[in-house]
Amino acid sequence: MSVLSVRDVGLSFAGVTAIDGVSFDVGPAELLAVIGPNGAGKTSIFNVLSGVYRPQRGSVRFLGQPILGLRPHRIAAMGLARTFQNVELFHNLTVLDNLMLGRHCHFRYGTPAALLWLGRARREELAARAKVEDIIDFLELAAWRRHPVRLLPYGIQKRVELGRALAMEPRLLLLDEPVAGMNLEETEDMARFVLDIRDELGIPLVLVDHDMGLVMDLADRVLVLDFGRQVALGTPAQVQRDPKVIEAYLGET
Amino acid sequence: MTHTDRKVRIWGRPLLYTSYAQDMALFDTRAKKLWCGGLVLFALALSQVLVDHTLELLATALVAAIGAIGLNLVTGYAGQVSLGHAFFLAIGAYTAAALSGDPAGRTLGFGVTNLLIWLPAAGLVAALAGVLVAPLATRLRGLYLAIVTLGLVFLGEHVFKEWDDLTGGPGVGRPAAAPELFGWRLDRPGPLGSREQQLYLLVLVVLVVFAVGARNLARSRIGRGFAAIRDRDIAAEVMGVPLTRYKVLAFGVSSFYAGCAGALLYTVSGGYFEAGSFSLLLSVQYIAMVLIGGVATVSGSIAGALFITLLSPVTRELPALLPFISGDSTQTPNVFQVETVLYGLLIIVFLVFEPRGLFGLWLRVRTYWKSWPFSY
Numbered sequence: 001m002s003v004l005s006v007r008d009v010g011l012s013f014a015g016v017t018a019i020d021g022v023s024f025d026v027g028p029a030e031l032l033a034v035i036g037p038n039g040a041g042k043t044s045i046f047n048v049l050s051g052v053y054r055p056q057r058g059s060v061r062f063l064g065q066p067i068l069g070l071r072p073h074r075i076a077a078m079g080l081a082r083t084f085q086n087v088e089l090f091h092n093l094t095v096l097d098n099l100m101l102g103r104h105c106h107f108r109y110g111t112p113a114a115l116l117w118l119g120r121a122r123r124e125e126l127a128a129r130a131k132v133e134d135i136i137d138f139l140e141l142a143a144w145r146r147h148p149v150r151l152l153p154y155g156i157q158k159r160v161e162l163g164r165a166l167a168m169e170p171r172l173l174l175l176d177e178p179v180a181g182m183n184l185e186e187t188e189d190m191a192r193f194v195l196d197i198r199d200e201l202g203i204p205l206v207l208v209d210h211d212m213g214l215v216m217d218l219a220d221r222v223l224v225l226d227f228g229r230q231v232a233l234g235t236p237a238q239v240q241r242d243p244k245v246i247e248a249y250l251g252e253t
Numbered sequence: 254m255t256h257t258d259r260k261v262r263i264w265g266r267p268l269l270y271t272s273y274a275q276d277m278a279l280f281d282t283r284a285k286k287l288w289c290g291g292l293v294l295f296a297l298a299l300s301q302v303l304v305d306h307t308l309e310l311l312a313t314a315l316v317a318a319i320g321a322i323g324l325n326l327v328t329g330y331a332g333q334v335s336l337g338h339a340f341f342l343a344i345g346a347y348t349a350a351a352l353s354g355d356p357a358g359r360t361l362g363f364g365v366t367n368l369l370i371w372l373p374a375a376g377l378v379a380a381l382a383g384v385l386v387a388p389l390a391t392r393l394r395g396l397y398l399a400i401v402t403l404g405l406v407f408l409g410e411h412v413f414k415e416w417d418d419l420t421g422g423p424g425v426g427r428p429a430a431a432p433e434l435f436g437w438r439l440d441r442p443g444p445l446g447s448r449e450q451q452l453y454l455l456v457l458v459v460l461v462v463f464a465v466g467a468r469n470l471a472r473s474r475i476g477r478g479f480a481a482i483r484d485r486d487i488a489a490e491v492m493g494v495p496l497t498r499y500k501v502l503a504f505g506v507s508s509f510y511a512g513c514a515g516a517l518l519y520t521v522s523g524g525y526f527e528a529g530s531f532s533l534l535l536s537v538q539y540i541a542m543v544l545i546g547g548v549a550t551v552s553g554s555i556a557g558a559l560f561i562t563l564l565s566p567v568t569r570e571l572p573a574l575l576p577f578i579s580g581d582s583t584q585t586p587n588v589f590q591v592e593t594v595l596y597g598l599l600i601i602v603f604l605v606f607e608p609r610g611l612f613g614l615w616l617r618v619r620t621y622w623k624s625w626p627f628s629y
């Protein structure tokens with residue numbers, strides 16, 4: 001059974017068509033890449049999936065449940081995590097607190113327990129902290145733990161954002177241009193993390209990026225968009241050979 | 254992770270943590286523990302050395318600190334600018350005064366003088382008002398929210414002026430809540446000393462409880478949720494923080510603090526209050542406390558409240574020194590106008606030179622001494 005299934009989704013903004021009839025599935029532990037020129041609708045798809053935009057038509061099922069029309073926090077609680085194209089961290093919080101925030105949906109204690117910091121609140125916070133430390137180890141963020149994120153270099157911020165999404169213990173992870181603006185070394189680190197997430201943690205991913213080398217190396221399948229329309233969907237090898245893709249996208253460069 | 258359960262602190266390395274519990278404790282360093290303990294002891298000792306008049310002023314400042322912490326929760330932590338704090342203080346003050354008032358008196362009273370009843374009740378009624386107002390915050394942001402909450406103050410002022418039965422009417426007023434604990438009247442000389450000494454000790458205890466509560470809340474999932482909706486609301490929602498519920502919660506908790514502060518405020522200072530007390534000036538005072546003390550810090554809120562409250566007896570001396578400033582609010586320029594201008598100036602000076610407020614100044618001093626004699 002697929003983790004995510006998107007059927008004929010269409011979204012437009014006052015005349016601008018952002019997504020026009022896109023359908024795809026994401027399988028368990030699959031890495032699906034979404035590529036396309038600027039303005040092709042990649043980020044819009046992420047916004048639809050995470051509940052920020054509501055499409056005019058189509059349907060989306062996540063873990064078998066329809067999710068269109070749900071508030072973003074409900075979808076998050078179901079286990080859908082994402083990063084943003086332009087880093088959207090909580091700038092005044094430390095790395096640690098940003099990651100702890102990622103665990104928001106996993107806490108059960110309420111306001112009274114929080115005020116008193118008794119029993120349940122304390123226990124859950126400590127357990128969450130241990131989980132977050134695992135992620136800090138995994139992403140090699142230990143050196144930055146207590147820094148407010150606004151003071152960190154861009155490449156590290158991207159990594160913290162990935163950590164915050166991982167802290168949600170997601171069932172599906174959406175990464176919007178995780179290596180944009182990174183140097184070669186940072187890109188390689190990120191690629192390694194992405195592979196580890198799929199292979200070791202077994203979390204399926206949808207990855208948007210303009211770095212063709214990275215996409216073709218990592219992805220199990222590739223979805224190609226152009227002006228919101230679905231141009232191709234297949235393995236990297238199939239997609240690279242597809243004349244429509246070459247015309248619409250690879251041909252330009 | 255193997256060290257999670259060990260609670261030893263290795264001698265000679267006071268900043269070395271050996272467990273997450275230690276790292277996440279309320280007082281995560283020994284220095285903090287000593288400082289806070291020392292301050293509380295010092296505050297207790299003050300009740301024995303200061304004269305009653307000064308104690309009354311200090312007690313007022315401590316009550317203001319409770320209100321300031323409340324405002325800081327909604328505005329500093331959760332980022333929802335509120336100019337309506339005076340309104341919630343008023344609701345607390347009137348709820349408590351009415352509950353504990355004399356049933357046979359001139360103004361509304363139910364005779365429930367037990368402080369353990371009217372104090373939480375004042376907080377809860379104010380919190381309810383906060384929760385009712387909060388949905389506005391989900392539709393409005395920034396300046397618009399500030400203006401709408403400002404409207405609350407005007408609305409409240411009007412209602413309190415008209416509702417003579419509750420407030421005693423403009424220029425007349427009514428007695429504040431009577432603090433009684435199982436038959437023991439704290440506003441009369443008793444086992445713990447004079448009226449002022451007893452009330453001071455009472456509000457000191459209440460402040461410590463409320464401050465610890467706020468600190469706990471701030472470091473919990475709820476405090477992080479507040480910070481998240483303040484810094485980036487869309488991302489917060491995508492990370493699973495329900496926006497509406499958290500804004501409602503922020504207003505609710507903040508108003509609870511305001512309600513309790515309002516209930517105690519006039520009990521401590523004078524024992525009598527008047528409908529005109531809850532004006533925009535009062536809201537501005539609390540904004541000043543938060544901004545001058547330090548946004549999104551509990552200790553800053555307390556420092557700010559002390560600063561602003563202790564400033565006013567100084568400004569009230571002005572008419573004696575500068576004859577052109579009047580002590581009468583019907584003349585211009587008067588001390589109240591001077592105060593408003595002074596708050597404004599202080600806010601501007603702090604925002605420009607030290608946006609972290611008094612808390613930031615303290616951080617600077619601390620860093621300076623820590624690194625002394627090196628300059629960085």
Ligand SMILES: Nc1ncnc2c1ncn2[C@@H]1O[C@H](COP(=O)(O)OP(=O)(O)OP(=O)(O)O)[C@@H](O)[C@H]1O
Pocket residue numbers: 013016017018036037038039040041042043044045085
């Ligand atoms: N909130 C919005 N309001 C109006 N138009 C929008 C909005 N969001 C996206 N669009 C439009 O939808 C189209 C697709 O945008 P989208 O951001 O999804 O592209 P993208 O594929 O992510 O591009 P890039 O590679 O530049 O990130 C664009 O034409 C864009 O202008």
Ligand SMILES: [Mg+2]
Pocket residue numbers: 042043044085
């Ligand atoms: Mg994009």
